[in-house]
Amino acid sequence: MARTILWGSLVLAPVALAARFAFHADDTVLFLLAAAALVPLAWLIGEATEHAAEHTGAGVGGFLNASFGNAPELIIALFAVGNGLPDVVRGSLAGSVVSNILLVLGVALIAHGPREGRLDRRSLGLQLGLVVLGVLAFLVTAIPALHGNPDRRSLAVLSIPVAIGLLLVYVVMTRRNLRRHRQAHAGTATKSGTGWTLPVSLGALAAATVLTALISELLVHSLESFAHTANLSEFFIAAVIVAIVGNAAEHGGAVVIARRGKLKLATEIAISSSAQVALFVAPAIVLLSFLFAHPLPLSFRPIELATMGGAALFVAIVIRDGVSKRWEGWMLVGVYAAVAAAFLAAGDR
Numbered sequence: 001m002a003r004t005i006l007w008g009s010l011v012l013a014p015v016a017l018a019a020r021f022a023f024h025a026d027d028t029v030l031f032l033l034a035a036a037a038l039v040p041l042a043w044l045i046g047e048a049t050e051h052a053a054e055h056t057g058a059g060v061g062g063f064l065n066a067s068f069g070n071a072p073e074l075i076i077a078l079f080a081v082g083n084g085l086p087d088v089v090r091g092s093l094a095g096s097v098v099s100n101i102l103l104v105l106g107v108a109l110i111a112h113g114p115r116e117g118r119l120d121r122r123s124l125g126l127q128l129g130l131v132v133l134g135v136l137a138f139l140v141t142a143i144p145a146l147h148g149n150p151d152r153r154s155l156a157v158l159s160i161p162v163a164i165g166l167l168l169v170y171v172v173m174t175r176r177n178l179r180r181h182r183q184a185h186a187g188t189a190t191k192s193g194t195g196w197t198l199p200v201s202l203g204a205l206a207a208a209t210v211l212t213a214l215i216s217e218l219l220v221h222s223l224e225s226f227a228h229t230a231n232l233s234e235f236f237i238a239a240v241i242v243a244i245v246g247n248a249a250e251h252g253g254a255v256v257i258a259r260r261g262k263l264k265l266a267t268e269i270a271i272s273s274s275a276q277v278a279l280f281v282a283p284a285i286v287l288l289s290f291l292f293a294h295p296l297p298l299s300f301r302p303i304e305l306a307t308m309g310g311a312a313l314f315v316a317i318v319i320r321d322g323v324s325k326r327w328e329g330w331m332l333v334g335v336y337a338a339v340a341a342a343f344l345a346a347g348d349r
Helices: 002-009 012-021 027-056 058-082 086-112 121-142 153-185 198-230 234-246 248-259 263-291 302-318 326-346
Strands: none
Touching (some): 012 198, 027 248, 058 086, 058 198, 058 234, 086 121, 086 234, 086 248, 086 302, 086 326, 121 153, 121 263, 121 302, 153 263, 198 234, 234 248, 234 326, 248 263, 263 302
8 A cells, every 4th residue: 555655646746846837836835745746756766776786786776876866966966056055065965974874874773673683884884984084085175265265266176186086086995895795796686576677677766866856956946935934044954954855865765675674775875875975976066066157165164074074983883883773773863963953053154
């Protein structure tokens, strides 16, 4: 019954698009429709990733989900760069890293249930190390940004070698990690007559990603009105609401997969997504931003750097034994709530 409802709910995506472009609905209505439409899309991405992982293994499956799930965030960020909203872009990137590490991983551990689960400590530790490396690299532009205009062009130019370096590290390390997962998965894959084929899984992922990008842009478009109504700072909106909305598909996918007992895949989705945002999405946005009038510097605020690095180090300590516990999930969610409260108190730059 639940699967039937979710399949039927996919119609909410075209309904939300029609409400905006054909009927010019009120922003509040658009926000609610878009948020509701993201739920079945999240399930579809999780479903397609799970079927793809049957052919590729958990590590590659997590990488696929992170890649498809982060595509909407990349698109949304470029829209924000074009509209001259650099603080919104940086806030959403930092919030995305933190929410994936703490919130998504925490909810996945909770959804897995009271039983203990085994984690791929080596793979997760590598991904968390990449996040810390990204934060250290961001200091190259963040420190000069403490004085003067943080969006000046000289900082954007300084961000170019940092972005290229992070991209190279991400490509090399991801290639090595995926090779290890493929070798570990070789000989263990079994053919299933009921699962989707790999081309069908990838096609469903691609279609769901395109729809998610459109719906996410629609939701962000209506967020400004929501922010004024709720009297919230742009930084909080970007670091918490936009970050969660922009990653809603993979967030939901990780939780659905964890509920089905596939904890390794769910945790790979959460942590690899954070590493991908820090070392791939953020640098890619920097380089692509030079296509616009005002390119984006990697001049993150101290609170953004502290929360990204601190979250990675904290989770590394939590998973060091390679075993998941439900209470650890609740603890991670609680820490994220504290981080969100800090974002609220920080206000705008």
